[in-house]
Amino acid sequence: MPEVRIVLVGPKFEGNVGAVARAMANFDIDELYLVEPCELGDDAYRRAKHGSDVLDKAVTVHTMDEAVEGCFLVAGTSGIITHGDRNYTRLPIKIREFVQQVSGYEERIAIVFGREDVGLYQDELNKCDVFIHVPTSEKYPTLNLSHAATLVMYEFFQSGNITRRAEPADRKEKEYMLSFFDDLMDAIDYPEHRRSDTSVMFRRMMGRSIPTKYEYNTIMGIFGDASKIIKKGKKWG
Amino acid sequence: MPEVRIVLVGPKFEGNVGAVARAMANFDIDELYLVEPCELGDDAYRRAKHGSDVLDKAVTVHTMDEAVEGCFLVAGTSGIITHGDRNYTRLPIKIREFVQQVSGYEERIAIVFGREDVGLYQDELNKCDVFIHVPTSEKYPTLNLSHAATLVMYEFFQSGNITRRAEPADRKEKEYMLSFFDDLMDAIDYPEHRRSDTSVMFRRMMGRSIPTKYEYNTIMGIFGDASKIIKKGKKWG
Known part of the structure; x- marks a missing residue:
């Protein structure tokens, strides 16, 4: 510069x-x-x-x-x-x-x-x-x-300045998180024939948003808990 | 623009x-x-x-x-x-x-x-x-x-003329969708003291991603179903 x-x-x-x-x-x-x-x-x-x-x-x-x-x-x-x-x-x-x-x-x-x-x-x-x-x-x-x-x-x-971003989730974490979304669809008996499209849709939403590690972990926790509670309910229900 | x-x-x-x-x-x-x-x-x-x-x-x-x-x-x-x-x-x-x-x-x-x-x-x-x-x-x-x-x-x-994007969800739809996320936190007994922060976090993720009407509706459906199933489970469980 x-x-x-x-x-x-x-x-x-x-x-x-x-x-x-x-x-x-x-x-x-x-x-x-x-x-x-x-x-x-x-x-x-x-x-x-x-x-x-x-x-x-x-x-x-x-x-x-x-x-x-x-x-x-x-x-x-x-x-x-x-x-x-x-x-x-x-x-x-x-x-x-x-x-x-x-x-x-x-x-x-x-x-x-x-x-x-x-x-x-x-x-x-x-x-x-x-x-x-x-x-x-x-x-x-x-x-x-x-x-x-x-x-x-x-x-x-x-032109001389690049701001450091908050650390994004890495690929492995991201895949892990997407699998929690898939689990949630499974738990709520989401229509089989729509699952793969919806899974890609969610991946794309996350791709545009580029969540931080913290955001991924938080969302993953919520999806994970929801799936767990629903599946437990099914077992005992 | x-x-x-x-x-x-x-x-x-x-x-x-x-x-x-x-x-x-x-x-x-x-x-x-x-x-x-x-x-x-x-x-x-x-x-x-x-x-x-x-x-x-x-x-x-x-x-x-x-x-x-x-x-x-x-x-x-x-x-x-x-x-x-x-x-x-x-x-x-x-x-x-x-x-x-x-x-x-x-x-x-x-x-x-x-x-x-x-x-x-x-x-x-x-x-x-x-x-x-x-x-x-x-x-x-x-x-x-x-x-x-x-x-x-x-x-x-x-910023110049750029290809038209798919129609984004309007404000009302978006607020509605965010309320489904809040419901889901409620359903899974997400810690009270973290709810408002996590709610804003999710709003920001969605803000960066700018989902289409279709994406909003799909996500809303999944959150809504999950909450419903969990709450029903609680009632009968």
Whole structure:
């Protein structure tokens, strides 16, 4: 995964800067560059919450050039895209594709977000190596600044991160559990000709659900008890 | 793609509700339910921007049950997850996987977000068929409410056209089926103190598996017969 630097060019609302800082902390990204930003006061810190460290360490500069110094790739963003192929400066790559494309690098990438109202100026866009885009509604494509940044960072985080799952039951346990289901069908005198189909049906349900060891054991216990009680009842009944 | 209903339970800051409404407009989602929300005033509308229609049409209710009425699947969200497999009520599915799993349905899904500070209460989480999660930093996992909602809606928007799935059981059928599972626990004298946990566990297994109407009916029949036979046995035994 590349190192990600977030660059906000000319943000006008300190609340948005704070919200971006919070989202950065949420996705383990801590390098924030601000180009000619509004003043950052209480509202920025209030919105940053535990991302206040990110705000404290933010680097303020005067130009976009300074802000992307040291980055091997500069990706510009904008809500405004084009569908013709003439204005190649606004021909976008979808953010997810972009992240996949760069996920093998470890160098530093700058993701540049423009002003809340007018975005990046043309000369700023011209300095970007790629123009990335979050797919949105055609009716109302313009995302809030911190929402756009959150989505981009999420995609980076997502591509590098695999959550450990709770341990699934292994094959033997699973077969054992399915046999308890078969026993239960047997106990209730489930119609013979439907048993094998229903058994497969249950296997498929479990296959989609991928139960944990704990879940398997619990369900197995219930089926097992039910079968036992019914069969005992039959013996004595 | 399923129809998505966004449910905010007990939101405390009107700005967040407005920001969620804007993001909904960004992703062509327009059904917003608010459970006992804070008052919505200028700040909500200021943040909603062109999503103000969504705010105007938002339905305010008193309980989560009312808010998920008519949805075939209820997905709860929370920043707090668990890594053990015992607390299955907080065993999460990653949002991207969840969206892939349900993308073949056209029925209505409720995505439920909790309060900004404490999230969903345990009894609210227990009513969810699945528990979905946005992967975030372990150091600071708690997303802003509107950021979380934005990420979830983005994933739905991203996921394309997928083959239609077999008709899932509706909510009423599902509740009915879960009650047959409870009956079975009752019939086998399953330990009282574990019943409610095990009931939620089974709901979650079914939530992940999303059974069809046929599967539900079949399982319901087996549980029902087993309970009946056991109870009859007790009466005569």
